[in-house]
Amino acid sequence: MDKEQLTALLKRHFGFDQFRPGQLEVLLSLQSGNDTMTILPTGAGKTLIYQMFGLMQSQPILIVSPLLSLMQDQVARLKYLGVKSVVALNSTLNWQQKQAVLANLHSYQYLYISPEMLSQPEVIDRIRLMHPGLVVIDEAHCLSQWGPDFRPDYLNLKSVLEQLNGPLTLMLTATASKLVQSDVINKLGLKKPVNRIIKSIDRPNIYLSVMEVASSDDKESRLLRLVTQLKTPGVIYFLSRKLANQTAVWLAQKTGLRVAAYHSGLGSEDRFKIQHQFMSDQLDIICATSAFGMGIDKNDIRFVIHYHLPANLDAYMQEIGRAGRDGKQSIAILLYQPGDETIPAHLMFNNIPDESLVRTFFKTPKRFIEQSPDDEQIKLLAFYFQHGYNANQLNRIFQLRIYQQSNHLQSLINYVNAHECRRHSLLSYFDQLAPGHNKYCCDYQSNGLPLSDLKLQRPLNQPDHDASLDWQIVIKKLFKNDD
DSSP states (O other): OOHHHHHHHHHHHHOOSSOOTTHHHHHHHHHTTOOEEEEOOTTSOHHHHHHHHHHHSSSOEEEEOSOHHHHHHHHHHHHHTTOOSEEEESTTSOHHHHHHHHHTGGGOSEEEEOHHHHTSHHHHHHHHHHOOSEEEETTTHHHHHHTTTTOGGGGGHHHHHHHTTSOOEEEEESOOOHHHHHHHHHHHTOOSOOEEEEOOOOOTTEEEEEEEOSSHHHHHHHHHHHHHHBOSOEEEEESOHHHHHHHHHHHHHHHOOOEEEESTTSOHHHHHHHHHHHHTTSOSEEEEEGGGGGGOOOTTOOEEEESSOOSSHHHHHHHHTTTTTTSSOEEEEEEEOTTTTHHHHHHHHHHSOOHHHHHHHHHSHHHHHHHOTTOHHHHHHHHHHHTTOOHHHHHHHHHHHHHHHHHHHHHHHHHHTOSSOHHHHHHHHTTOOOOOOOTTTBSTTOSSOOHHHHTOBOOTTOOOOOSOOOHHHHHHHHTOOOO
16 A cells, blocks of 8 residues: 555544654555564554554454553554454453453454463464464563563563564554664564664653752652642652552642542552543542553643652653643653662662572472462562573573663663753653753753743632533543554
């Protein structure tokens, strides 16, 4: 299909008159049979690419997705668009439901699946019979960031692609430095040259700010002041579920705003309810943990505040990318108390098994696996043991991982302490150039937040939203975005 035919297909099925930057280029690359890595900014319509490709050819599409909430959202959107042959195969299904999906895989065109599910021999055997025409690695940076020490089943994707006879592969992300791009390609074991289509990930409508605070009390009061000043809706990120819960209750009491916590500790029904309320303007603020932030997809978020430091600039770029997807002015504020970096550093060391545990485990691995089948570190060690690694090899992998993560954390601290344009500092980490600095860019050479100039000041008498919304409007808002 040529450009005109693809544009007509876009109009007919999605209602858009033209492609967003990068979309057409990726489709033409895939149509030519090229494995493709795509770096597009958040909100740029990455999911539309493989939805369109599914319309262009008859073979099924396998989408490897990192989060249950993302899978559920994307399945729901495709169904809303009239696509019936779509399903998610993940841990939310009971045994009977899983068997029913596996027995009918031939009837689905879009199959969303987690890396963990792909590690099951029964599943990969059935998928092989599907003959997928495209394998999509959604949020591909997760393979590099999470694989070695958090989600080791990501490392199995190389074997999965080999077992599927090297299908056409599309890697999608909004944040990946050249180093991460190469790491992802290497971990997937792609043999052919990969076509990299990289657009600027800059989001010029997001004002960047870092506010240094002296103490925990100062941080708390600064947050309260910001929340009362800023236009809503907004998202506040935490590293602690407990603090997200406590802050949601406290802010609601102090401000009268409608605030809820949103994280992996909630049941799926509660998560859906809160996300639905946020999408339909029945909540003003979400207090989210970083791990669950990818599930939030609302196009008119005006502010993103980080109460804690994220683990690295990749995560930070992903999370601030929730703001301003409608193209309107928004703001990202990072609250920093000297010493805050100890929290992500502590989490980093806690997540990676230490050398003594590795050596003890490898003396009697089967006993450890039998006695502690649900321990995350034991599951991680068991994965490597079952894939033929020994204690020395594994300790070298973990030492390298700590070194890499420490460097990533230092890059984040450099951004926090930058004495230059923050946009330049942030984009240079991703090997990209920043446009010229202006007053709508960041807090460099600025005295305080220019909320009035940015038109982000909350009106003094901002009216409450009507909680009884027309359901058709709610549904349209839920499925409006295509990324």
